[in-house]
Amino acid sequence: MAHPHLPTTESAVTALREIAREFNLEMTVTDDIGADQTSRRISSGAFAVLDADGTLPHEAFVELGGSPAMTVQLFPEDDAKINVDGVEFADVPRDAVPAFVRSVHRGLAYVKGKFFPPGWWLVVPLPGDETYKELVLRGTLTPWMSRQVR
Incomplete structure (x- = not known):
């Protein structure tokens, strides 16, 4: 299943609001709009408000309540950083964010231990053979992660 294209940070935030309603999660959003406000300044000069192409970059930081604790930082460059119970998934394509969050809240994400390395x-499978996995740093599992061990 192809991801619906989320052309803007705002459309990704809207998709996350729908997921928060679907799973009855509290959600807070902090918006940073303008090149002078966003954390990445790839295509704009110092003190510029617009990007080089004349657009206003929009970054959002979303906190979702419930278990596991999740935050999503949406960047103007079509990607996101998702933190699940302290485990950071960097460079997630913005189009994959709703499926990623939905997968975690549907109980599809799991933890697996490996001898080597x-x-x-923490493994988060998405529809259509796409999977994200990150090492749980410090080797400590949160109570939520402990329940996801397979």
Whole structure:
């Protein structure tokens, strides 16, 4: 299943609001609009408000309540950083964010231990053979992660 294209940060935030309603999660959003406000300044000069192409870059930081604790930082460059119970998934394409969050809240995400390389991995499968996995740093599992061990 192809991801619906989310052309803007705002459309991704709207999709996350729908997921928050679907799973009855509290959600807070902090918006940073303008090149002088966003954390990445790739295509604009110092003190510029617009990007080089004349657009106003929009970045959003979304906190979702419930378990696991999740935050999503949406960047103007069509990607996001998702933090699940302290495990950071960087460079997630913005189009994959709704499926990623939905997968975690549907109970599809799981933790697996490996002997080599040693450690615990948080695995988030998405529809259509797409999977994200990150090492659980410090090797400590949160109570939510402990329930997801397979």
